[in-house]
Amino acid sequence: MSNPNDIPPAPAAPSDFIRDIVAAHVSEHRYPRIHTRFPPEPNGYLHIGHAKSICLNFGIAREFGGICNLRMDDTNPTKEDIEYVESIQADVNWLISGWAEDRLGLKQHSKVPEEKTAEGKKDFFMPPVFGTSEAERKHSDVKLEPFYASDYFDQIYECAVTLIRKGKAFVCDMTPDQTDEYRRLGKASPFRDRGVEENLDLFTRMKNGEFSDGARVLRAKIIVDAPNIWLRDPLIYRIKHADHHQTGGKWCIYPMYDFAHCISDYIEGITHSICTLEFEVHRPLYDWILEGLDLPRPLPHQYEFARLSLGYTVMSKRKLMQLVQEKLVTGWDDPRMPTISGIRRRGVTPVALRNFAYNIGITKYNGITDVSVLEFAMREDLNKRALRRLAVLRPIKVVITNYPGDKVEELNAVNNPENPVSGGRKIPFSRELFIERDDFQEVPPPKFFRLKPGGEVRLKYAYIIKCEAVIKDAAGHVTELRCTADLDSKTGGATSARKVKGTIHWVSAAHAVDAEVRLYDRLFTVPEPDAGGDFKQHLNPHSLEVITAKCEPSLKDASPDERYQFERLAYFALDYDSKPGKLVFNRTITLKDAWAKEAQKI
């Protein structure tokens, strides 16, 4: 009933400038169907910025009855790995599950683009398979998988040949440094006017492996001194004698992003190719290539939006990779990481992440989103679904001196006051208890309405107790509190309506189960860790604290599919490091703490 994948009432569909464009295209019937795509390069783990893009692309598919293809943009084998291909699929599936999974466009394993002739022009088309759920796919005989740009290497190669034949591309023999220099100066390559036959021959020989890496490249012939550098005869193919995680040793030349991406979009029938702002200046090239190929079907178009920047974190793959490699975190899915897998492991629900993506909107403005927006989305969803439990993180012993030593009561507790159908449970109460160390102060500040010498407080679901004596060790540390209970004040009892200002949580010492609890805090101490200098100098040394907590016995049966609120403390999720008999909880996010704020003022 509180499965993290449950879909709550969906918020009204968001509106932004891209959706406005799509809506206009839908109303004018520009395309038979809206088709987007999410095209990560498998060279790292997906992070929360990708989540924004996933929610946009799949959201549009969902709202306009379209499809969103998952495509690995795998044109640079030396940076990519199958590990990333797999993690990306897992992350996407998790994020769209129960929301847009039926909009996910996949392809049959080993299927290649259909080749046909339309309007006397040669055409390639790679139709999607969609409308399946992850569960269905698992049990199906037909193996479905993401699209891969590498599936189109034959077609992309053919497109390059077409461009050469049309005199729109040439093989260039300059060194990388020379090429840079010439492009910067807006000078034409001396090889620019090579004849078609020579270009064809050289390009074939590039493919056949006759040249070493970097010896030659294929360049588009556009405008050598265009104001937009991406039009200054950009490189579209380079030699790389490297095995590819999908195509193995078949190729030693690989298309550049700009060449592969627009053609991949076209082959898949993408209508709206949505990417981040840094590709804005590439758009004329995207259009130039597709127009130059003289293709029969409607062409896709590129639209750009601002990538996500979040306070107190870093987002670049390079920096995240560095954190992993230098073991500053435990891995890509360390719960402190802004990766989707880290966020998932921390206990954040896909619903919360989607609501976050919805709340931050889509624009072309590069702002920094406050983490409080993410934290709000996390708490909002967790508050609705988390089972309430009593657990004491930093225990101090309490003895109820007027409660019999051999007595145990089973008290009624509510699982979730926000959700009546979640029912209740029993919690054992006995003479010796643990309460939170923070809930007692020998010299309390003003407005402290927890336990203090001579003061009263209610034990949640149990009795009102009064602190009669404070026991200390030789060093003066408080080790134990002696209290008396108002035995008539039991919840539901005779004078249960009696009011005291404070209510605190507790566990019965004899019945408590131990759990390892990992308390996570933000990874960095400053809002913009990568603003300048070395971002690692801003690492928060206290971003992880591991403690052993005392938990109410029902937590023994905690499930990784549930979310828990340890009352008055925080939300927690079971970590996959848990084993039978050894509970490990991750703190997802604390509850708001008005008292901490109040206490700071004093």
Added chain:
RNA sequence: UGCCCGAUGGUGUAACGGUAGCACAACAGACUCUGAAUCUGUUUGUCAUGGUUCAAAUCCAUGUCGGGCAACCA
């Protein structure tokens, strides 16, 4: 330096020539057997200067500031 893009409270966004609204945050109060949640209320904004117009956040010009691109990366 060249080219491209952007600028609305503390933060993120809406308003598409006609009442500057929403969310988060902050603050105050109510309620509370979670100092949570919930409820009520409050504070704070159109980068600047000109122009067009009955009317400008919106259109135009100039400037300022910020971001991006100038990889045989994506």
